[in-house]
Amino acid sequence: MNDATVQAPKGWKAVPLADLASFRTGPFGSTFHKSDYRNGGVPLINPSHIIDGEIVPDEQVAVAPDLASRLSVFALRENDIVIGRRGDMGRCAVVRSHQAGFLCGTGSMIVRPRPGVSPELLQAFLASPKVIAKIEENSVGTTMINLNQGTLSALEILLPGSEHRQQAIAAALSDADGVVAGLERVIAKKRLIKQGAMQDLLTARRRLPGFSGEWEVKRLGSLGVCLRGVSYDGSADLFETETPDSIMLLRANNVQNGEIVYSDVQHVRKERVKPVQCLKRGDVLVCMANGSRTLVGKAGVFWDGDGPAYTFGAFMGCFRPAAGAAADGYVPFLFQSDEYRNQLNVILSGSAINNLAPSQILGFSFKMPVDHSEQQAIAAVLSDMDAEIQTLGSRLTKARAVKEGMMQILLTGRVRLV
Incomplete structure (x- = not known):
């Protein structure tokens, strides 16, 4: 893949991705059996669990900890990039500290940045539309496109020639990621609070004031x-x-x-x-x-x-x-x-x-509850919690959009920080 994915701005250079990262393909589908899956185990991360550039695990798509331990070679590390390798090539995300230990699924691949390489910078390039188009063009398969390590290795990434500029871009993107990650943590906490309240209120373990029917x-x-x-x-x-x-x-x-x-x-x-x-x-x-x-x-x-x-x-x-x-x-x-x-x-x-x-x-x-008014009161409490989570979700969507806009202007050289 000799041609650069986009026209290089002055002072930028095209670098093969193989010089910036190593790769590991997820396990074969035959690795897992139906009996291996369980609710609340170690999450498996497949392309469907990468949404808007973030890892969103499904607690029901998980395996037992002992099996995860035997498959530790596929364990995700902090700052890895997990990317879908089947079908939708636009799905990739940086692994955060609280996600380390999740397993790369059968439909995904690990891109592991080399020391000194910004994972946010690589993820931003891999998620850009022109790079996705190049990946799809060079991937294999007819009914479903499959991404392989050879395609990723040959992919050329545009980087500023100055390491100082690379670090400035990475820092700006990292700050944007910090806002996103902070909102995600708050949302996760609110969901846990709601789950606890729901289990109390829906079982009469705790009654709302004024109800005893x-x-x-x-x-x-x-x-x-x-x-x-x-x-x-x-x-x-x-x-x-x-x-x-x-x-x-x-x-x-x-x-x-x-x-x-x-x-x-x-x-x-x-x-x-x-x-x-x-x-x-x-x-x-x-x-x-x-x-x-x-x-x-x-x-x-x-x-x-x-x-x-x-x-x-x-x-x-x-x-x-x-x-x-x-x-x-x-x-x-x-x-x-x-x-x-x-x-x-x-x-x-x-x-x-x-x-x-x-x-x-x-x-x-x-x-x-026999009394519909108590049912209504319980639903109102839980609905208020949902509304708060949805408001935070809207803020998260906006924060992701800001990050996307930053990527578009910083990774093309249209705006230079230094």
Whole structure:
């Protein structure tokens, strides 16, 4: 790959990535068996866990610590760069100190900067659109592009000729990363606080002031319905971009850590979608089937009912609360509770098939306040916590956008710090 990816500004030079980093491809898919995965173990980082340049692990995609120890050669270190090597080449992120020890997944690769090389600088180059296009052009594969070490080694990175300038750019990007990382830590802490409050309030372990009424056991089948997702022909009915005849489609990858992520959304032909399959505010999306058992049952609440129309895929389910059966907004929180996970694990442990039937979801039961006003009060407390987390999430999105803008001007030489 002799040509530089972009025109070099005066005083800059093209350097092969092999001179700046070493590489390690993630383990083969056969390394892991279904029984190896568990909730809350050592996270595996695959391309789907790299979102907006940051590592976002899924607690349900993890392996036991003893297995992780045997696979320590694939353990991520602080300041490594983990990059997707299958399909979407635009996903790469710097490993932070609290993420050291996570495992590189089968669909990823480790780029390990050599001493003195800024990981933020390398990650910024690898995430730039022109470099991504060059990587895709030189990668192998037909149905799915695969990135290999040879392609990365030959890739030429543009750097300022002055080490002082390199350090100035790296420091500026590091400061921007610090703002992003700080917000991420606050959000993680708020989520833990919410999780603790949720487990207390949804089990009557702690009662809100003014409430002392009875609780009763309710089946989800008495609180709503469970719908199956849209069936479609992947080659004829799916579109990467919106068309006049399509509707946005949410799939398992759009449910992350109990929330719905609206990146990497597909579009499906409208005629395939029944009216009842159009999502409504307060619907709970559930992954009903997946090759990985740890992903089955993960759920996220759809709160965007006033925006664009969305539907959900064939391997997903939708629990739709019935009007008046419970206080508005209460039932969705049950899908985030320990009791939900416990009942899910009982079902999955007794089956050799990694899927759920709507009837099984409807059979889940939970202890709930009889008084709807207490349900409403609990939902209000948890919703306020969600709102605070969403506000912080908006600040995080803006901070990432500022960092992206800095990358565009600093890594092309359009603005020089020194």
